[in-house]
Amino acid sequence: MRVMMLGWEFPPHISGGLGTACLGLTRALDRLQTQVTFVLPTGVSAITEEHVKLIAADGTPLPVDDDQEATVQKKVQDQALTAQNIPTDDPSKPQSQPRPSQWTLTQSSAMRHISVRPLESPMVSPYQSVGGRVYDMPPHVQDNIDRARQHLEEKSAAEKIFEAATRDTSSTDGSSTVKKPKPKPKPIKPVYEGDIVAQANAYALQCVHLANDEDFEVIHAHDWMTFPAGLALSAKFNKPLVVHVHSTEFDRSGEHINQAVYDIERQGMQGADAVFVVSYLTRSIVQERYGVDPEKIHVVYNGIENGNGEHTSAIPMIRKGEKVVLFMGRITMQKGPEYFIHAAKRVLEKMRNVTFVMAGSGDQTEAMMDLARKEGIQDKLIFTGFLRGKEVDRVFRMADVFVMPSVSEPFGIAPLEAISHDVPVIISKTSGVAEVLHHALKVDFWDVDAMANKIIAVLKHDALSHTLRVHADVELRRLTWDESAQKCLVIYDKLISDSRFAKTSK
Known part of the structure; x- marks a missing residue:
């Protein structure tokens, strides 16, 4: 052939x-x-x-140039807690080697x-590059989900485990004081x-x-x-x-x-x-x-390639005792980074020993930095810039949970990579990978309260994290x-x- x-x-x-x-x-x-x-x-x-x-x-x-640029934009460096532990390679920079x-x-x-x-x-x-900050949910998305993936409305094994793990810790007071997401402005055409x-x-x-x-x-x-x-x-x-x-x-x-x-x-x-x-x-x-x-x-x-999950060497935590929540992907409206930051704000209201990492680059990076400052969590959020190769492996091995809050994701390879690195995942219901992963927690991208609750549950309940990791790894073996x-x-x-x-x- x-x-x-x-x-x-x-x-x-x-x-x-x-x-x-x-x-x-x-x-x-x-x-x-x-x-x-x-x-x-x-x-x-x-x-x-x-x-x-x-x-x-x-x-x-x-000649093959093995040197990788170890710097990111100054603005990224200024906001990173320990960004020096995550060397980066920005693909947007011009190559010095003649082509x-x-x-x-x-x-x-x-x-x-x-x-x-x-x-x-x-x-x-x-x-595309985009001037607007927020991505409105396309009207067709929910209809497509209802027709193409009706089985997602049924509770998966992971969801049942989540409910069991959190039943005795769910709060009944103060829920009415949680701030609702602000109305989304009309996005600018890409x-x-x-x-x-x-x-x-x-x-x-x-x-x-x-x-x-x-x-x-x-x-x-x-x-x-x-x-x-x-x-x-x-x-x-x-x-x-x-x-x-x-x-x-x-x-x-x-x-x-x-x-x-x-x-x-x-x-x-x-x-x-x-x-x-x-x-x-x-x-x-x-x-x-x-x-x-x-x-x-x-x-x-x-x-995903089999064998990617063999990562045994330890990586020092960003801060001693800190939990790490990872977003990895293009920082664009399609990937829902603003919902990740809103959820981070809610998590940090209940848990302070958590660091959030946004690994990737995109036209919304600066806007997300501004949003983090506005929410008052800039000291708990790291922007690494674009990563590749061993540095992707490294940041996955730091993570305690991976979150993909995409507004509309045709598939989504990143959750598979996370599972291959023994990291439990929380994924948007509006994603193709949700069709094949049953031991992942699924959430509506816009429901930042539910997203925050599931992040907290995975970080607090070792049994939940362990079950998600073990069973998702079994699922991963057939996705080759x-x-x-x-x-x-x-x-x-x-x-x-x-x-x-x-x-x-x-």
């Missing part, structure tokens, strides 16, 4: 979960003896993944069947960085040129930035096209969508021969908001990239055997 795979991110140069998903899927396809050519925009000066080797187009090895005009990545024996082909397209962020649409079209033209020298049977395009390229390749070479939807414009922007981006998404999904989605939640959006034939939509859950890759191969084979794609010279 020979696959032409198109993507905008590949570790370590990533903005979100897309790059992590691309890496996990390509590793699994490699183990299944699948030949994959991964076409990536240029703008990467060094690859730090141990399983890849960087070489120039003529085969000359290029080759053209180069190719080939893997070592760890990934013998995967090659990465970069193109002359500046790598800009596919995620704006994407640079002319991302023009860059996507330029990438498509370059992909067509590159493909003249490649041999492939199927095209697999990840997210909207690569859909124009996938459509062009499919039309020119008469090859089946699979588009992989990791998020939609409605997830990123609510009802205030960028029409140009939506149009590209819809054209890609309508023109594809198969549409992979990361959850049934996303499936319902794709079917209802983009008018895609349900017969060609296939749910392919994200996974190998299973996802196998499902992809089944669809690939079916498409290739279609008479419309009779063998051609290409």
Whole structure:
């Protein structure tokens, strides 16, 4: 099997979960003896993944820069309690190493069947920047949840454990004095960085040129930035096209969508021969908001690499006796960081020996720092900036509980990573990962009181924390990239055997 795979991110140069998903899927396809050519925009000066080797187009090895920047913005440093314990690497800073005009990545024996082909397209962020602070819940979200995941309304084993653990400690006084969240202002319409649409079209033209020298049977395009390229390749070479939807414009922007981006998404999904989605939640959006034939939509859950949970060395706590609550992800409206901070405020009203860590970067970072100061908890909240590699492992190992308060999350790989590091998780009900994790506490993202109560319960009740960790780890073992890759191969084979794609010279 020979696959032409198109993507905008590949570790370590990533903005979100897309790059992590691309890496996990390509590793699994490699183990299944699948030949994959991964076409990536240029703008990467060094690859730090141990399983890849960087070489120039003529085969000359290029130097790999192992040095990582150990600083973050001054504002982050000023607010960090012990930020020096969490070295960071800010991907938004310009790379000092000159970039080759053209180069190719080939893997070592760890990934013998995967090659990465970069193109002359500046790598800009596919995620929007936004002026508003609060993300209104998209009106379609609750309807999608009701239709796609009715079983979530039933109490999971984790919820029953939570109720049992907290029944004798629930407070009946003072509950009426808890401040309600302030009314949410109308969000400002998102704006994407640079002319991302023009860059996507330029990438498509370059992909067509590159493909003249490649041999492939199927095209697999990840997210909207690569859909124009996938459509062009499919039309020119008469090859089946699979588009992989990791998020939609409605997830990123609510009802205030960028029409140009939506149009590209819809054209890609309508023109594809198969549409992979990361959850049934996303499936319902794709079917209802983009008018895609349900017969060609296939749910392919994200996974996680087995063996990631072997972390035995101890990490000193941020403060002796402190509990650590972790948020990890892009600090953007979609991820609900303001709800995390509001919940932190309520937790700290009842427990002072807690430190909250926001690991990640995004257009809302400064706004969240301002919100933390406004709430008076800036001395209990650390902003680490963007982390990668070993520093991600390190911060997970510090955590006592992981919280994902996303407003709309197509899947959510971060909770799986947390579980692999033996950390109990609290996740938003508006997330695809909620479909596959039953031993996680689930909460409405806007219900900061419930979120705070569940954080306190996990921190105070060792039995609850232990049960969540043990049973979630069992669930994690069946969420593998190998299973996802196998499902992809089944669809690939079916498409290739279609008479419309009779063998051609290409």
